[in-house]
Amino acid sequence: MNEFQSLAGRLLVAMPGISDPRFEHAVILVCAHRPDHAMGLRLDTPAPGVSLKKVLSKLDAPAPADADSRAVLIGGPVERERGFVLHTDDWLIEDASVPFGAGLAMTGTREALLAMADPSHGPRRSVLLLGYAGWGDGQLEDELGENVWLTAEADPELIFDPDHESKWARALAGLGVDPAQLSGQSGRA
Template identity: 60%
Template sequence: MATDPTLSPGHDGFLSGQILIAMPGIGDPRFERAVVLVCAHDENHAMGLAVNRPVEGLTLPDLLTRLDIPAAEEAPSELVLMGGPVERERGFVLHTDDYSASEASVPVAPGVTLTATRDVLAAMASHQGAPRRSMMALGYAGWGAGQLEDELRNNVWLTCEPDEELIFGADHEHKWSRALAKLGIDPQFLTAQAGRA
Protein backbone atom coordinates (compact mmCIF):
# COMPACT_ATOMS: atom_id res chain seq x y z
CA MET A 1 0.00 0.00 0.00
CA ALA A 2 1.40 3.43 -0.94
CA THR A 3 1.91 5.97 1.79
CA ASP A 4 0.03 9.24 1.64
CA PRO A 5 2.68 11.87 0.72
CA THR A 6 0.69 14.64 2.41
CA LEU A 7 1.11 12.86 5.73
CA SER A 8 4.71 11.74 5.54
CA PRO A 9 7.14 14.45 4.40
CA GLY A 10 9.38 13.66 7.36
CA HIS A 11 11.16 10.33 7.81
CA ASP A 12 8.97 9.61 10.86
CA GLY A 13 5.66 10.38 9.13
CA PHE A 14 5.08 13.57 11.13
CA LEU A 15 5.10 17.17 9.95
CA SER A 16 7.46 18.86 12.44
CA GLY A 17 9.50 21.46 10.61
CA GLN A 18 7.11 21.67 7.64
CA ILE A 19 5.03 24.62 6.47
CA LEU A 20 1.23 24.32 6.35
CA ILE A 21 -0.48 26.46 3.70
CA ALA A 22 -4.19 27.11 4.26
CA MET A 23 -6.40 26.21 1.32
CA PRO A 24 -9.00 28.76 0.16
CA GLY A 25 -12.32 28.25 1.89
CA ILE A 26 -10.69 26.84 5.04
CA GLY A 27 -13.86 27.92 6.86
CA ASP A 28 -12.05 29.54 9.79
CA PRO A 29 -11.21 33.25 9.43
CA ARG A 30 -8.39 32.84 11.96
CA PHE A 31 -6.56 30.69 9.38
CA GLU A 32 -7.62 32.30 6.09
CA ARG A 33 -4.46 32.44 3.89
CA ALA A 34 -2.37 31.32 6.89
CA VAL A 35 1.19 30.03 6.59
CA VAL A 36 1.99 27.93 9.67
CA LEU A 37 5.33 26.43 10.67
CA VAL A 38 4.68 23.09 12.43
CA CYS A 39 6.90 23.22 15.53
CA ALA A 40 5.90 19.86 17.04
CA HIS A 41 3.90 16.90 15.75
CA ASP A 42 3.50 13.39 17.07
CA GLU A 43 0.70 10.85 17.49
CA ASN A 44 -0.83 12.84 20.38
CA HIS A 45 -0.81 16.44 19.21
CA ALA A 46 0.52 19.06 16.82
CA MET A 47 1.57 22.65 17.52
CA GLY A 48 2.50 25.38 15.06
CA LEU A 49 3.01 29.11 14.68
CA ALA A 50 1.52 31.25 11.94
CA VAL A 51 4.35 33.22 10.35
CA ASN A 52 2.28 35.70 8.30
CA ARG A 53 -0.33 37.20 10.68
CA PRO A 54 0.92 40.52 12.11
CA VAL A 55 -0.79 41.92 15.19
CA GLU A 56 -2.08 45.31 14.08
CA GLY A 57 0.18 48.11 15.34
CA LEU A 58 2.26 45.99 17.74
CA THR A 59 6.03 46.04 17.22
CA LEU A 60 8.69 44.06 19.02
CA PRO A 61 10.03 47.13 20.91
CA ASP A 62 6.44 47.91 22.06
CA LEU A 63 5.98 44.41 23.41
CA LEU A 64 9.41 44.25 25.06
CA THR A 65 8.75 47.62 26.75
CA ARG A 66 5.47 46.23 28.15
CA LEU A 67 7.41 43.23 29.47
CA ASP A 68 10.05 45.46 31.11
CA ILE A 69 12.88 43.97 29.04
CA PRO A 70 15.97 46.23 29.37
CA ALA A 71 17.01 48.08 26.18
CA ALA A 72 13.63 47.24 24.58
CA GLU A 73 13.84 50.29 22.33
CA GLU A 74 17.05 48.85 20.81
CA ALA A 75 15.19 45.79 19.47
CA PRO A 76 14.47 45.59 15.73
CA SER A 77 11.19 47.33 14.90
CA GLU A 78 9.62 44.17 13.49
CA LEU A 79 5.93 43.45 13.83
CA VAL A 80 4.78 40.93 16.43
CA LEU A 81 2.80 38.08 14.87
CA MET A 82 -0.33 36.26 15.98
CA GLY A 83 0.97 32.69 16.15
CA GLY A 84 -2.49 31.21 16.60
CA PRO A 85 -5.70 31.34 18.61
CA VAL A 86 -4.52 29.23 21.59
CA GLU A 87 -3.03 30.98 24.67
CA ARG A 88 -2.68 34.33 22.93
CA GLU A 89 -1.05 35.91 25.96
CA ARG A 90 1.87 33.46 25.66
CA GLY A 91 4.92 34.41 23.61
CA PHE A 92 7.13 32.29 21.36
CA VAL A 93 10.26 33.23 19.46
CA LEU A 94 11.29 31.43 16.31
CA HIS A 95 14.92 32.15 15.51
CA THR A 96 17.97 30.97 13.64
CA ASP A 97 19.94 28.28 15.45
CA ASP A 98 22.92 30.55 16.14
CA TYR A 99 21.19 31.34 19.48
CA SER A 100 20.34 28.74 22.12
CA ALA A 101 19.01 28.90 25.66
CA SER A 102 20.10 25.34 26.48
CA GLU A 103 17.08 23.21 27.46
CA ALA A 104 14.64 26.07 26.73
CA SER A 105 15.45 26.05 22.99
CA VAL A 106 13.91 23.34 20.82
CA PRO A 107 15.01 22.61 17.23
CA VAL A 108 12.04 22.93 14.86
CA ALA A 109 13.43 22.77 11.32
CA PRO A 110 16.96 22.76 9.86
CA GLY A 111 18.54 26.00 11.10
CA VAL A 112 15.39 27.08 13.01
CA THR A 113 14.81 26.88 16.77
CA LEU A 114 11.92 27.78 19.08
CA THR A 115 12.51 29.44 22.45
CA ALA A 116 9.81 30.64 24.85
CA THR A 117 11.81 32.31 27.64
CA ARG A 118 12.67 35.90 28.55
CA ASP A 119 16.35 35.17 27.85
CA VAL A 120 15.87 35.23 24.10
CA LEU A 121 13.90 38.49 24.36
CA ALA A 122 16.73 40.11 26.31
CA ALA A 123 19.23 38.89 23.71
CA MET A 124 17.10 40.31 20.88
CA ALA A 125 16.91 43.68 22.64
CA SER A 126 20.56 43.95 23.59
CA HIS A 127 21.99 42.56 20.33
CA GLN A 128 24.50 40.66 22.46
CA GLY A 129 24.33 37.05 21.40
CA ALA A 130 21.09 37.75 19.53
CA PRO A 131 20.00 35.33 16.81
CA ARG A 132 20.76 36.45 13.27
CA ARG A 133 17.04 36.34 12.39
CA SER A 134 14.00 35.96 14.60
CA MET A 135 10.26 36.52 14.89
CA MET A 136 8.04 36.93 17.93
CA ALA A 137 4.58 35.34 18.00
CA LEU A 138 1.74 35.48 20.50
CA GLY A 139 -0.33 32.33 20.85
CA TYR A 140 -0.12 29.17 18.80
CA ALA A 141 -2.17 26.82 16.65
CA GLY A 142 -2.87 23.46 18.27
CA TRP A 143 -4.36 20.15 17.15
CA GLY A 144 -5.36 17.07 19.16
CA ALA A 145 -4.52 13.47 18.30
CA GLY A 146 -5.23 12.79 14.62
CA GLN A 147 -6.85 16.18 14.03
CA LEU A 148 -4.15 17.63 11.76
CA GLU A 149 -3.95 14.36 9.82
CA ASP A 150 -7.73 14.52 9.24
CA GLU A 151 -7.47 18.12 8.05
CA LEU A 152 -4.72 17.15 5.60
CA ARG A 153 -6.79 14.25 4.24
CA ASN A 154 -9.67 16.70 3.76
CA ASN A 155 -7.45 19.10 1.79
CA VAL A 156 -7.63 21.87 4.39
CA TRP A 157 -3.84 22.35 4.19
CA LEU A 158 -1.03 21.89 1.70
CA THR A 159 2.53 21.36 2.93
CA CYS A 160 5.90 22.61 1.75
CA GLU A 161 9.47 22.88 2.96
CA PRO A 162 10.26 26.04 4.94
CA ASP A 163 12.84 28.63 4.03
CA GLU A 164 14.17 31.63 5.95
CA GLU A 165 12.14 34.21 4.02
CA LEU A 166 8.88 32.34 4.58
CA ILE A 167 9.58 32.17 8.30
CA PHE A 168 11.43 35.40 9.08
CA GLY A 169 10.71 37.71 6.12
CA ALA A 170 8.78 40.94 6.68
CA ASP A 171 6.60 40.65 3.56
CA HIS A 172 3.74 38.96 5.42
CA GLU A 173 1.15 39.87 2.78
CA HIS A 174 2.80 37.71 0.11
CA LYS A 175 3.99 34.72 2.18
CA TRP A 176 0.88 32.67 1.33
CA SER A 177 1.32 33.07 -2.43
CA ARG A 178 5.11 32.53 -2.08
CA ALA A 179 4.51 29.28 -0.20
CA LEU A 180 2.12 28.11 -2.92
CA ALA A 181 4.65 29.11 -5.59
CA LYS A 182 7.17 26.74 -3.96
CA LEU A 183 4.74 23.96 -4.93
CA GLY A 184 4.28 25.38 -8.44
CA ILE A 185 0.72 26.51 -7.65
CA ASP A 186 -0.80 29.79 -8.82
CA PRO A 187 -3.30 30.92 -6.13
CA GLN A 188 -5.82 32.13 -8.72
CA PHE A 189 -6.30 28.53 -9.89
CA LEU A 190 -7.08 27.15 -6.41
CA THR A 191 -10.68 26.33 -5.69
CA ALA A 192 -12.41 26.89 -2.36
CA GLN A 193 -14.02 23.44 -2.68
CA ALA A 194 -12.29 20.77 -0.62
CA GLY A 195 -12.35 17.18 -1.78
CA ARG A 196 -10.33 14.35 -3.27
CA ALA A 197 -9.18 13.88 -6.83
Protein backbone atom coordinates (compact mmCIF):
# COMPACT_ATOMS: atom_id res chain seq x y z
CA MET A 1 0.00 0.00 0.00
CA ASN A 2 1.28 3.47 -0.89
CA GLU A 3 1.83 5.97 1.89
CA PHE A 4 -0.49 8.99 1.58
CA GLN A 5 1.17 12.20 0.43
CA SER A 6 -0.80 15.41 0.78
CA LEU A 7 -0.92 17.72 -2.22
CA ALA A 8 -1.94 20.74 -0.12
CA GLY A 9 -0.05 23.75 -1.40
CA ARG A 10 0.47 22.29 -4.89
CA LEU A 11 -1.20 23.05 -8.20
CA LEU A 12 -3.35 20.67 -10.22
CA VAL A 13 -3.11 21.37 -13.94
CA ALA A 14 -5.84 19.81 -16.07
CA MET A 15 -4.79 17.56 -18.92
CA PRO A 16 -6.45 18.07 -22.31
CA GLY A 17 -9.49 15.88 -22.78
CA ILE A 18 -10.61 16.08 -19.15
CA SER A 19 -14.08 14.54 -19.09
CA ASP A 20 -15.62 17.34 -17.00
CA PRO A 21 -15.96 20.53 -19.08
CA ARG A 22 -16.09 22.61 -15.87
CA PHE A 23 -12.38 21.86 -15.44
CA GLU A 24 -11.12 22.27 -19.01
CA HIS A 25 -7.78 24.13 -18.90
CA ALA A 26 -8.10 24.44 -15.12
CA VAL A 27 -5.35 25.40 -12.73
CA ILE A 28 -6.39 24.53 -9.18
CA LEU A 29 -4.53 25.26 -5.97
CA VAL A 30 -5.01 22.40 -3.50
CA CYS A 31 -5.79 23.98 -0.11
CA ALA A 32 -6.55 20.81 1.87
CA HIS A 33 -5.83 17.17 1.11
CA ARG A 34 -6.40 14.22 3.39
CA PRO A 35 -7.07 10.56 2.58
CA ASP A 36 -10.84 11.09 2.81
CA HIS A 37 -11.20 14.42 1.00
CA ALA A 38 -9.52 17.23 -0.91
CA MET A 39 -10.43 20.87 -1.49
CA GLY A 40 -9.00 23.31 -3.99
CA LEU A 41 -9.55 26.71 -5.58
CA ARG A 42 -9.53 27.25 -9.33
CA LEU A 43 -7.27 30.18 -10.22
CA ASP A 44 -8.06 30.94 -13.85
CA THR A 45 -11.77 31.75 -14.27
CA PRO A 46 -13.08 35.24 -13.48
CA ALA A 47 -16.74 35.45 -12.46
CA PRO A 48 -18.48 37.34 -15.28
CA GLY A 49 -19.34 40.92 -14.31
CA VAL A 50 -18.06 40.62 -10.73
CA SER A 51 -15.21 42.72 -9.37
CA LEU A 52 -13.85 43.19 -5.89
CA LYS A 53 -15.31 46.71 -5.95
CA LYS A 54 -18.84 45.35 -6.58
CA VAL A 55 -18.54 42.85 -3.73
CA LEU A 56 -17.19 45.45 -1.30
CA SER A 57 -19.90 47.96 -2.25
CA LYS A 58 -22.59 45.35 -1.46
CA LEU A 59 -21.04 45.14 2.01
CA ASP A 60 -20.92 48.95 2.29
CA ALA A 61 -17.16 48.60 2.68
CA PRO A 62 -14.53 50.98 1.34
CA ALA A 63 -12.77 49.78 -1.79
CA PRO A 64 -9.12 50.38 -2.69
CA ALA A 65 -8.39 52.32 -5.88
CA ASP A 66 -7.64 49.14 -7.86
CA ALA A 67 -10.75 47.22 -6.69
CA ASP A 68 -12.66 47.72 -9.93
CA SER A 69 -9.88 46.01 -11.90
CA ARG A 70 -9.53 43.09 -9.46
CA ALA A 71 -11.55 40.13 -10.69
CA VAL A 72 -13.42 37.77 -8.41
CA LEU A 73 -12.72 34.19 -9.49
CA ILE A 74 -14.93 31.15 -9.72
CA GLY A 75 -13.12 28.85 -7.30
CA GLY A 76 -15.11 25.80 -8.30
CA PRO A 77 -18.58 24.34 -8.74
CA VAL A 78 -19.26 23.58 -5.06
CA GLU A 79 -21.01 26.24 -2.91
CA ARG A 80 -20.63 28.98 -5.53
CA GLU A 81 -22.30 31.53 -3.24
CA ARG A 82 -19.61 31.06 -0.58
CA GLY A 83 -16.55 33.31 -0.69
CA PHE A 84 -12.97 32.42 0.11
CA VAL A 85 -10.05 34.82 0.31
CA LEU A 86 -6.83 33.21 -0.85
CA HIS A 87 -3.95 35.25 0.51
CA THR A 88 -0.36 35.36 1.66
CA ASP A 89 0.20 34.13 5.21
CA ASP A 90 1.52 37.50 6.44
CA TRP A 91 -2.06 38.15 7.62
CA LEU A 92 -4.06 35.53 9.53
CA ILE A 93 -7.15 35.31 11.72
CA GLU A 94 -6.75 32.88 14.59
CA ASP A 95 -9.23 29.97 14.32
CA ALA A 96 -10.44 31.18 10.88
CA SER A 97 -7.44 31.22 8.54
CA VAL A 98 -6.08 27.96 7.16
CA PRO A 99 -2.37 28.22 6.33
CA PHE A 100 -1.05 25.70 3.81
CA GLY A 101 1.84 25.26 1.45
CA ALA A 102 4.67 27.77 1.50
CA GLY A 103 3.41 31.20 2.49
CA LEU A 104 -0.27 30.77 1.59
CA ALA A 105 -3.51 30.80 3.56
CA MET A 106 -7.24 30.76 2.97
CA THR A 107 -9.85 32.57 5.06
CA GLY A 108 -13.60 32.54 4.54
CA THR A 109 -14.71 35.47 6.70
CA ARG A 110 -15.99 39.00 6.16
CA GLU A 111 -12.88 40.25 8.03
CA ALA A 112 -10.68 38.69 5.36
CA LEU A 113 -12.66 40.39 2.62
CA LEU A 114 -12.37 43.74 4.39
CA ALA A 115 -8.62 43.16 4.90
CA MET A 116 -8.23 42.86 1.11
CA ALA A 117 -9.28 46.51 0.92
CA ASP A 118 -6.69 47.64 3.47
CA PRO A 119 -3.19 47.52 1.98
CA SER A 120 -1.56 48.69 5.22
CA HIS A 121 -3.15 46.06 7.49
CA GLY A 122 -4.30 43.28 5.17
CA PRO A 123 -2.40 40.52 3.38
CA ARG A 124 0.34 41.50 0.94
CA ARG A 125 -1.43 39.61 -1.88
CA SER A 126 -4.95 38.26 -2.07
CA VAL A 127 -7.78 37.20 -4.35
CA LEU A 128 -11.47 36.53 -3.69
CA LEU A 129 -12.97 33.30 -5.04
CA LEU A 130 -16.55 32.06 -5.07
CA GLY A 131 -17.03 28.33 -4.57
CA TYR A 132 -14.46 25.57 -4.51
CA ALA A 133 -13.55 22.24 -6.08
CA GLY A 134 -13.98 19.22 -3.86
CA TRP A 135 -13.11 15.53 -4.03
CA GLY A 136 -14.40 12.68 -1.87
CA ASP A 137 -12.60 9.69 -0.40
CA GLY A 138 -9.90 8.58 -2.89
CA GLN A 139 -11.45 10.52 -5.80
CA LEU A 140 -8.48 12.83 -6.41
CA GLU A 141 -6.04 9.94 -6.15
CA ASP A 142 -8.10 8.03 -8.74
CA GLU A 143 -8.07 11.03 -11.09
CA LEU A 144 -4.30 11.40 -10.68
CA GLY A 145 -3.91 7.69 -11.48
CA GLU A 146 -5.98 8.20 -14.64
CA ASN A 147 -3.71 11.09 -15.72
CA VAL A 148 -6.48 13.67 -15.45
CA TRP A 149 -4.17 16.11 -13.65
CA LEU A 150 -0.51 17.06 -13.61
CA THR A 151 0.86 18.42 -10.34
CA ALA A 152 3.14 21.43 -10.06
CA GLU A 153 4.77 23.63 -7.46
CA ALA A 154 2.58 26.52 -6.36
CA ASP A 155 4.12 29.69 -7.75
CA PRO A 156 2.75 32.85 -6.05
CA GLU A 157 3.47 34.85 -9.20
CA LEU A 158 1.13 32.57 -11.16
CA ILE A 159 -1.42 32.27 -8.35
CA PHE A 160 -1.97 36.00 -7.86
CA ASP A 161 -1.33 37.16 -11.45
CA PRO A 162 -4.39 38.90 -12.94
CA ASP A 163 -3.67 37.40 -16.39
CA HIS A 164 -6.08 34.51 -15.90
CA GLU A 165 -6.36 33.51 -19.56
CA SER A 166 -2.78 32.29 -19.84
CA LYS A 167 -2.43 30.54 -16.45
CA TRP A 168 -3.00 27.03 -17.80
CA ALA A 169 -0.36 27.39 -20.53
CA ARG A 170 2.07 29.06 -18.10
CA ALA A 171 1.55 26.32 -15.48
CA LEU A 172 2.32 23.70 -18.13
CA ALA A 173 5.35 25.67 -19.35
CA GLY A 174 6.60 25.74 -15.75
CA LEU A 175 6.61 21.93 -15.91
CA GLY A 176 8.46 22.00 -19.23
CA VAL A 177 5.35 20.90 -21.12
CA ASP A 178 4.18 22.41 -24.41
CA PRO A 179 0.35 22.34 -24.48
CA ALA A 180 0.44 21.66 -28.23
CA GLN A 181 2.30 18.40 -27.56
CA LEU A 182 -0.27 17.04 -25.09
CA SER A 183 -2.78 14.43 -26.18
CA GLY A 184 -6.37 14.48 -25.05
CA GLN A 185 -6.21 10.71 -24.71
CA SER A 186 -5.41 8.96 -21.47
CA GLY A 187 -4.87 5.33 -20.81
CA ARG A 188 -3.20 2.73 -18.72
CA ALA A 189 -0.24 0.58 -19.53
